[in-house]
Amino acid sequence: MSVAVHEGSLLAVQQDQTFWNPQQIAALKQLGLQDATNEDLAVFFHHSQRTGLDPFARQIYMVGRWSREGTKYTIQTGIDGFRLIGRRAADARHETLEVSDTEWCGSDGQWTNVWLSHEPPAAARVSIIRNGGRFPAVALFHEYAQTKKDGSLTQMWDSKGALMIAKCAEALAWRKAFPQDLSGLYTTEEMQQADNNRVTVTQVQEPAPAQVTSLQDAVAAHRQQSDGITADQKHELGKLIKDLDLGRDEYLTFVAGQIGRQVAGTTELSQSEAATVIAALSADPAPDETVDETTGEVLDAEVVA
Numbered sequence: 001m002s003v004a005v006h007e008g009s010l011l012a013v014q015q016d017q018t019f020w021n022p023q024q025i026a027a028l029k030q031l032g033l034q035d036a037t038n039e040d041l042a043v044f045f046h047h048s049q050r051t052g053l054d055p056f057a058r059q060i061y062m063v064g065r066w067s068r069e070g071t072k073y074t075i076q077t078g079i080d081g082f083r084l085i086g087r088r089a090a091d092a093r094h095e096t097l098e099v100s101d102t103e104w105c106g107s108d109g110q111w112t113n114v115w116l117s118h119e120p121p122a123a124a125r126v127s128i129i130r131n132g133g134r135f136p137a138v139a140l141f142h143e144y145a146q147t148k149k150d151g152s153l154t155q156m157w158d159s160k161g162a163l164m165i166a167k168c169a170e171a172l173a174w175r176k177a178f179p180q181d182l183s184g185l186y187t188t189e190e191m192q193q194a195d196n197n198r199v200t201v202t203q204v205q206e207p208a209p210a211q212v213t214s215l216q217d218a219v220a221a222h223r224q225q226s227d228g229i230t231a232d233q234k235h236e237l238g239k240l241i242k243d244l245d246l247g248r249d250e251y252l253t254f255v256a257g258q259i260g261r262q263v264a265g266t267t268e269l270s271q272s273e274a275a276t277v278i279a280a281l282s283a284d285p286a287p288d289e290t291v292d293e294t295t296g297e298v299l300d301a302e303v304v305a
Helices: 022-030 038-051 079-092 155-159 161-177 188-195 213-223 231-244 248-259 271-282
Strands: 060-067 070-077 097-099 103-105 123-130 133-140
Touching: 022 038, 038 060, 038 070, 070 079, 070 188, 079 097, 079 161, 103 161, 123 161, 133 161, 155 161, 155 248, 161 188, 188 248, 231 271, 248 271
Parallel strands: none
Antiparallel strands: 060 070, 097 123, 103 123, 123 133
């Protein structure tokens, strides 16, 4: 599988590359990987190349977490990244591919294809059917749910628990069905529990003044950003994040669900995107709301299969 190529950009990854070029390394450091070693970056390059996902569009990213041995990095993507990798792999091998309907289970052990309770489900299950072979996976809510310092669920896991655990189950199924293509790669939802009661060392910093102006221009063009977020909007978002006690990963996951793309921080939002996120954070979502992952539209629980 070839890495995503973007002609005409300083960040374009060429198929004959064996490592990041200086412009790409500078951009990665602006995205928050200042402390990553060359060995860490080599692993990230390998995963980016073999999956074909674009790190500069935040389709795939590396998250650092503190441990006694130092900062440990995990390669992460969204569930759409898994779907894209699986579809590409199946098409390349001329295989059939299906995804089963999601099912949820309560504490009573009964499975259903729609979750209507205001309480989170105990588990979710999904199967990937690859070339006739079935690869089922079950994800338990208590093993994946992200919590705050006081032990309560974070906003996304509290208000959209059925959706979040369904993504974890689907990711498990994709990895079982395509171990060669997805081994060592995890979705954001799967890894959020890793931040329970710990401080993430590697934080994405606000963009510093660039050493090379053309590199900043390339990053801006690559993300296709215009009409950047205003100072008032940044202030409002900062206040909402503090009031809602949102962690960084939780906030970025929420933002991605609202605007349909991954961002490294608030400063990457356009004015219209910032307005969308502010409106969503200011709202008081009903417990049974579910977000359509394709359109970002909030669906009533009764119509979610």
